[in-house]
Amino acid sequence: MASAETMDSSHNRRRFLTNAGMGLGVAAFANLLASQGFATPAGAASISGGTRGPHFPAKAKRVIFLFMAGAPSQIDLFDYKPDLVKLFKTELPKSVSMGQRVTAMTKGKSQLIAPSKFKFSQQGDSGIWMSELLPHLSGHADELCFIRSMNTNAINHDPGKTSFCTGSEIPGKPSMGAWLSYGIGTMNKDLPDYVVLPSAFWSGKVNVQALYSRLWGSGFLPSKHQGTSFQAVGDPVLFLSNPSGVDAKIRRRMLDSLSELNTKHYSEIGDPEIETTIAQQEMAFRMQTSVPELTDISDETPETLEMYGPDIDKPGSYARNCLLARRMAERDVRFIQLFHRGWDHHSRLPENMLGQCRDVDQPTAALLTDLKQRNLLEDTLVVFAGEFGRTVYGQGNLTVDNYGRDHHPRCFTAWLAGGGVKGGFEYGKTDEFSYNVIEDSVHVRDLHATMMHLLGIDHTRLTFPFQGLQQKLTGVEPSRVVKEIIA
Structure with missing residues (x-):
């Protein structure tokens, strides 16, 4: 041996x-x-792969990604199809479905049309149609950029979420926040580049899928770029507090001694993960001061707290996380991702949508207002999306007031705000059944490329060598920057 x-x-x-x-x-x-x-080229990488950014002037400095896990129904929220009322419980035409892939829940069953029971109205000077489920967000219609022609390859939740968060349905790839941390670095040395805020409470109680840390992981990138998930109970970050009997001075001496050992070890074997360990231990020490200050909302005015709605007093609520997202944006956290679950409505959709929209409508609108009032919206890109869309045909006990919808990857709606995109703007179009994209298709890869472009990154140039390939967020399939939505 x-x-x-x-x-x-x-x-x-x-x-x-x-x-x-x-x-x-x-x-x-x-x-x-x-x-x-x-x-x-200046800034070109040597053995580490492609050129790290920024590659050109950015319109946005940071991202707040509001991820609606479970996939909200675009037909009931954003994609207004009034003529469907006349087709209630009629079969979806074969000329529309065209033999497209369906889930096991639909295979072999009738596909009967279920129009939305909710009223729509035109909002703002732009006259964009929005559902009555979103009365607060509707007040921001002229600041929102709707992409109605989103589509993806994934038809089930886990690959759908994985694809939206990492660019690939295959688990293990770096998340978008990790790519941004790697590509353009930090703006605040006392907080992580990438913070994740999962909701601890949600109104939808059925079909709630788990969230896996790989959705905000670093994959093959150095582990210092992975997302840091904040907790609703106890320390916001695990093991943030010193153990009993250990004060800040003792912790400092311990870290100095450990850093000496790690530095010696690195000089001997050159493993870059040792450098990551040193950097992350120092970050953890600084976070013992910065994170409690960040999460203490006692300095917020009563007017601000009221604006976010009745759940603001619940740590871990979507409302509290929206407020924390604004506080992180103020402190220049690069990528802030909120996960709100409970949108998987295969039955009792109207009832469940009421609860979900109650959770997110007022806090999301308050976040946009708050960012705008503090002159942060201009260089903060806000994105709202789920992993795919919902079918026009119904599921469950199909009545006017009680229906569900299956998964639908062929078309759905996402919206963006701030960060250099056009406000009061609609891009892309679906057919009269919200089943197929008929104009200006935008794949999830295209959305990723566009988001990176707004942050000053050419998605084709930010790469990392792994398994014999120069890997990138948008993968090897064709993708484009959707320049039409950029202001």
Whole structure:
């Protein structure tokens, strides 16, 4: 059996040869480019892959991503189809469904049309149609940019959420927040680049899927870029408080000693994850001061708290998380992602939608108002979406007041606000059944490319070598920046 000394020596030789080989290759390639009259771009990566950003001036500095896990029904919220009332309980035409893939819950069953029971009205100077379920958000119609032609490949929840959060249905890829942390770095050294705020309470009590940490993980990127999930109960971040008998001075001495050991270890084997460990331990120490100050909302005015609605006093509520998102935006956290579950309505959709919209309508509108009042909306990109859409045909006990809807990846609605997008604007169109995109299709990959563009990143240039491929958030399939929605 090899000794530890022999193994370290072998490891160092392998690392040296790998780095030396790659370094010489990159140097040779750079000389070749120079000989052909090409300049080496500023900020270009060497052995780490593509060029990290920003690649051009950004319109947005940060993102607040409001992820509605479970997939809200676009037909009942945003995609107004008044003519469906006349087609209640009639079969969806084969010319519309065209043999498209359906879930196991629908396969072999009738596809009877279920029009929305909710009223729609035109809102703002833009006259955008919005559901009565969203009275507060409707007041911001002229600030919202609706993409009505969203589509995705995933037809089930877990691959749908994974695709929306990481760019791939295959688990294990870096999340979008991790890519941004890696690509354009931090703006606040005392808080994580990427913070996740899952709701601890939601009104929908049926078909609530689990949330997995891989949705905000770093995948093959250095682990320092992964999201930090805040908790509703106890310390906002696990193990934030010092244990009994340990004060800040003792903690500082412990970290200094540990850092010396880790630095020595890194100098011996060169593992970049050791550098990550050192950086994250220092970040954790700073967060012991910054996080309690961030999550203490006692300095907010009564008017601000009232604006976010009656759930603001519940730690872990969507309302409280919206307020925390604004406080994080003020402190320049790069990527803030809220997860609100309970939108998977295969039955009793009208009843459940009332509860879900009560949860999110007023706090979301308050977040937009709050950001605007503090001059933050202009450079904060707010995104609201679920993993896919809902079918026009119903499920369950199909009546005017009681119906459900199945999963539908072929078309759904997302909206954006602030951060350089056009307000009071609609892009894309669906057919009269909200079943197929008929104009200006936008895949989830295209939305990712557009979000990165608004943050100053060329999605084709921000790459990382893994498993023999220069990996990127948008993958290898064609994707585009939706320039039509950019102000």
